[in-house]
Amino acid sequence: MKIEGAIKDYTGKDLARTFKQLQPSPERKSALINQDFTTLMTEGYVIIENLLTPSQCDQIKRECIPLLNHTGRNNFEGEKTQRLYNVLGKTRCTDGLADHPRILGLMDLLFRPNFLLSQSQVINILPGESKQAFHYDDSFYQIPRPRPALGAASIWAIDDFTEENGATVVVPKSQEWDGQRSPTTEKTIKAVMPAGSAIFFLGTTWHGGGENLSTSSRLAVTHQYCEAFLRQQENYLLELDKDILRSLSPELRSLVGYSIYPPFMGMVDGKHPLRLLDE
Numbered sequence: 001m002k003i004e005g006a007i008k009d010y011t012g013k014d015l016a017r018t019f020k021q022l023q024p025s026p027e028r029k030s031a032l033i034n035q036d037f038t039t040l041m042t043e044g045y046v047i048i049e050n051l052l053t054p055s056q057c058d059q060i061k062r063e064c065i066p067l068l069n070h071t072g073r074n075n076f077e078g079e080k081t082q083r084l085y086n087v088l089g090k091t092r093c094t095d096g097l098a099d100h101p102r103i104l105g106l107m108d109l110l111f112r113p114n115f116l117l118s119q120s121q122v123i124n125i126l127p128g129e130s131k132q133a134f135h136y137d138d139s140f141y142q143i144p145r146p147r148p149a150l151g152a153a154s155i156w157a158i159d160d161f162t163e164e165n166g167a168t169v170v171v172p173k174s175q176e177w178d179g180q181r182s183p184t185t186e187k188t189i190k191a192v193m194p195a196g197s198a199i200f201f202l203g204t205t206w207h208g209g210g211e212n213l214s215t216s217s218r219l220a221v222t223h224q225y226c227e228a229f230l231r232q233q234e235n236y237l238l239e240l241d242k243d244i245l246r247s248l249s250p251e252l253r254s255l256v257g258y259s260i261y262p263p264f265m266g267m268v269d270g271k272h273p274l275r276l277l278d279e
Helices: 002-011 031-043 054-067 101-110 242-247 250-256 273-278
Strands: 045-048 081-084 116-125 151-157 198-202 218-226
Touching (some): 031 101, 054 218, 101 151, 242 273
Antiparallel strands (some): 045 198, 081 116, 116 218
């Protein structure tokens, strides 16, 4: 027990001298966030309305829609769904969604410090798109269920999410299921919410994109997160050059991997990765 205690004490220490672990801002602690977290852990998801203003949504549309130049390559991506990858390398307009204090406040309660951004996408579901297959986002971490979530995701409604236009479909309480169970006739909910809102769900919660029966497209932004000791879906270290990294907030730099999970996971040549930005 003494040896295990010593190892735990060592691995839990922030050994960096210059680039210390970022401390959460006061905005990331509130009664509202605690209430959202209770709903999240009970239902597997929580919907938070009106986090963005109409002008912020309009700006995201202006910047992102011209970048959407191809549709999905298979049924899962959606053959009538436009997806933008490497979002942080192409626009700054969604940065404030990735490091939004209401979202990171939930992450502070869910995961260990220095959790990571796993991937980012802009998703535009076009009219006529069919329903996406149900899935859970951290399934590629092949650890048997039931288990705690190893990932989590936010989906931001840039257009209104309605019953008809492809609102995300979620299976409540499915985060508790074992590995033998998958959605069949279980009760589902559609994440109907006004533009500027977000749904946040656990990586173990079953969900899928809804079918678009309307005559309009449905634009969304998703940012997914994972524990600091796990591999990210998106390789930000190759995607983002130093000039882009310097333009990011300290929180986003940490989220994409310019951070250390104690005592030294994420090092570069035995040093903190932020030292690379000084070279």
